[in-house]
Each structure stands twice: as C-alpha cells, then as structure tokens.
Amino acid sequence: MKQIAHVDMDAFFVSVELLSRPELRGKPVVVGAPGDQRGVVAAASYEARQYGIHSAMPSRTAKRLCPETIFLPGNYKLYEEWSEKVRRLLERFTPVVQMVSIDEAYLDLTGTERLHGPAWAAAEKIQRTIWQETNLPCSIGVATSYVVAKVASDAAKPRGLLWVPPGTEAAFLAPLPVRRIPGIGPVAEKALKKLGVTTVGELARLGRDELTEVFGRWGEALYRKARGEDAELWFVDEEQKSISHERTFAADVADADELEATLAWLAQLVGQRLREARLHARTVTLKLRYSSFRTLTRAETLAAPTDLDAVIFQTAVKLFRRAWNRRQKVRLLGIAAGALGPAPAQLSLLDADGQARAECLAEAADKVRQRHGAEAVRTARSLLRKSPR
Numbered sequence: 001m002k003q004i005a006h007v008d009m010d011a012f013f014v015s016v017e018l019l020s021r022p023e024l025r026g027k028p029v030v031v032g033a034p035g036d037q038r039g040v041v042a043a044a045s046y047e048a049r050q051y052g053i054h055s056a057m058p059s060r061t062a063k064r065l066c067p068e069t070i071f072l073p074g075n076y077k078l079y080e081e082w083s084e085k086v087r088r089l090l091e092r093f094t095p096v097v098q099m100v101s102i103d104e105a106y107l108d109l110t111g112t113e114r115l116h117g118p119a120w121a122a123a124e125k126i127q128r129t130i131w132q133e134t135n136l137p138c139s140i141g142v143a144t145s146y147v148v149a150k151v152a153s154d155a156a157k158p159r160g161l162l163w164v165p166p167g168t169e170a171a172f173l174a175p176l177p178v179r180r181i182p183g184i185g186p187v188a189e190k191a192l193k194k195l196g197v198t199t200v201g202e203l204a205r206l207g208r209d210e211l212t213e214v215f216g217r218w219g220e221a222l223y224r225k226a227r228g229e230d231a232e233l234w235f236v237d238e239e240q241k242s243i244s245h246e247r248t249f250a251a252d253v254a255d256a257d258e259l260e261a262t263l264a265w266l267a268q269l270v271g272q273r274l275r276e277a278r279l280h281a282r283t284v285t286l287k288l289r290y291s292s293f294r295t296l297t298r299a300e301t302l303a304a305p306t307d308l309d310a311v312i313f314q315t316a317v318k319l320f321r322r323a324w325n326r327r328q329k330v331r332l333l334g335i336a337a338g339a340l341g342p343a344p345a346q347l348s349l350l351d352a353d354g355q356a357r358a359e360c361l362a363e364a365a366d367k368v369r370q371r372h373g374a375e376a377v378r379t380a381r382s383l384l385r386k387s388p389r
Helices: 012-019 059-065 076-090 119-134 146-156 169-173 186-194 200-204 208-215 218-225 256-276 309-323 352-372
Strands: 004-009 029-032 041-044 070-072 097-101 104-108 138-143 161-163 243-253 280-290 295-306 330-341
Touching: 004 076, 004 119, 004 146, 012 029, 012 041, 012 076, 029 059, 041 059, 059 070, 076 097, 076 104, 076 119, 104 146, 119 138, 119 161, 138 146, 146 161, 146 169, 169 200, 186 208, 208 218, 243 256, 243 280, 256 280, 256 309, 256 330, 280 309, 295 309, 295 330, 309 330
Parallel strands: 029 070, 138 161
Antiparallel strands: 004 104, 004 138, 029 041, 097 104, 243 330, 280 295, 280 330
16 A cells, blocks of 8 residues: 655754754744845744744735744755755655655655554654754655645644554545645635535535536546545646745836846746756746736746756746736746656657757756856846846
8 A cells, every 4th residue: 555755844944044043943033035125934933933924925024923033044055955965864765755845755655664664653763863863853744645645744743743544534634624635725715615615525525527517627636635535637726836936126127138137047046956856847937026016927838848947938038028017117026847747758859969958058057056156157148137236
C-alpha cells in the first residue's frame, strides 16, 4: 500500500533567521519589507500569526496589527542553502523525494519498512533527524495519498506529526472546511457554497455526475479528492505551488521600458531557481498591481516545459502587453512559474540543438552568478531596470 509523507518546514524563512538570532525566539518576527515601507510579508513567526499577520500581507498592515513586530530583510540565497540541506537529509530515507517548493516536500515511503519501520515511525525519525541536524522545526503528515498527507501536515502544525491510517481518509477529511483540500480556492469554494457544500464530507456526498455538470472536467478531481484519492487533474482556481519573484516599486512606474526590463530581471531570477531545483515549468503567470491596488493575474500554458529565462520572459512580456492599461501606473510586477515537474524526457529533434545551446548558456551564467552574485551576468534587456530607490 502506498505511503506518502508530506514534510512542511514551519515558518521556514523565519526559522532560518532565528538560527543566528536566538534572542528573537518567542517574539513576533516577520521576514519581508520593513513595516514603514511598501512591500509585503514573506513569512511570519507563529507568534506574529497570533495577531493575524500572514504571508503576502502588506508590511504596513502587519506593523499596524502588531507594532512590536520585528521585521527582518530576506536572504533567499541562505534559505536555498538550508533547503538543500533538508533535501539531502530527506534523501537518506527514500530516493523518491519531490521538492514542491523551497520549504516542503513529498516523500514516497512505500517499500521502506524494512529500513525505517512503518511509515509513521519513519516520519517520526525524519522529523527528529531534521531537528537534531539543523535545529529547524517541521510538521509531517503521512497517508496513502498525496492530498491527504498534505492536509495532515497542515493539521499537525506547528512541529506536529499526524498519521492517517489506511481506510480512515474519508472520515479524517469529512469535518474539514472545503478550503482545506489542496486546490480549492475562493472561486471553487463560492461555487460549492451555492450547492450547500461547506465541508469535505458534504462534498463527498455529491455524485460524480453532479460535480462534472457544475465544474466540467474539474468535477472528477473534486470527486476523487473529497474521498482522499489523488487526482491528476488540477483545479481552475488552484493555488498551486510555484517558483516566483516579484518587485514592489518604491514609486509607481508608467515607463514601459523600465517595466519590461523589470520583467526580464524577474524572469532571470525565476529561471535560475528552476534550474537549481532541477524543475521545469509548464505555465507562466504574470502578476500586475496598479497604484490603485487593483491586481491582475494572467497565465499561459507553454507548448513545452521550460527552465529558460528567455522563454519565461517572452511569455510574461506578452501577457503584460495584453493586460497593462497604459493610463495607469504600476505598483508591483511579478512572475510565477507553475505546473512544476522534472525535465521532459525527450526534445523535438528540430529544437534539440537550439535548446541544448540555450541550456548550456544558462548553466554557465548560473555558475558565474553563484560565484560573483546575481548582478554578475544579466540579459541586455534587464539592464534598463532601475535599481530600487
């Protein structure tokens, strides 16, 4: 029987920062923009969360909610280094480790019983090893499916371990709000509420035909996930994991050259992180926020998965040109690479040579940046980007 563990590092960015700042333990701490500046919260300690502070919240709002909050600047390179250390620890327990973001991973523990004992015992050993060797806390969920393991790790936070025994998946999920199911975002939640569905148990009582009539092909995924089964289909409004970068401008911008140069810079950052994670993206999403705080997102599915800056930029800038109202100034731009997976097994023979050259160039540029910093090698287009003021 399949045994899946979902390992989720607790308040990862903050936890890494506290390794060198132990005096801040137990205090409300935020990693992100300062509380008196424009920008958002990247991560919040559990002490800060008690005041309603959460990631993606404007830092000024976080400061207003808790004036005693301590704001720390982010150091993504440091977080990546610790993420890599955690990944190497996880690979001691199983060769099947799928990092779905910098701070969480799925482990397939099926067949490892002779080495580590039952899945719940292996998970306890994993949690203990991570803490002993890194001093970083994590929560782990264990179940027979990816979807239930994810929900279980969320329920176990912080520093918890929750095992859902085989055969109890539906009963475990039944009393939970539908938003606890990965992939059910506000759009699906609103549609389900119109059907009188607010809990997973109520969702599970709906038939497959009824769900497909309302949600189309996504109804099958809803039907399966409500029963604790994995579904290959994703939801239209899924808040799926992705690799992303964004920039909040110090002053609103209306200059097209600077905005597109910023997109080139963001595409470079996203592409580098994809290559470091050995992942390819099938979708590119643009995030555009106007000075009025109105926010647009536009996404496009690529013809083939990619980890190349140029492809990401070309897609993002095309989306930007279609979406941007030139009469309005821009406050924030962001690029996200989603639908992540391993490199495609085979390239088209017509594209193979060009693809190989582009990948070699990107790899060489990454090596230079790793040694001399992110600014060491840049695309010509991104050079038009103004430094943060």
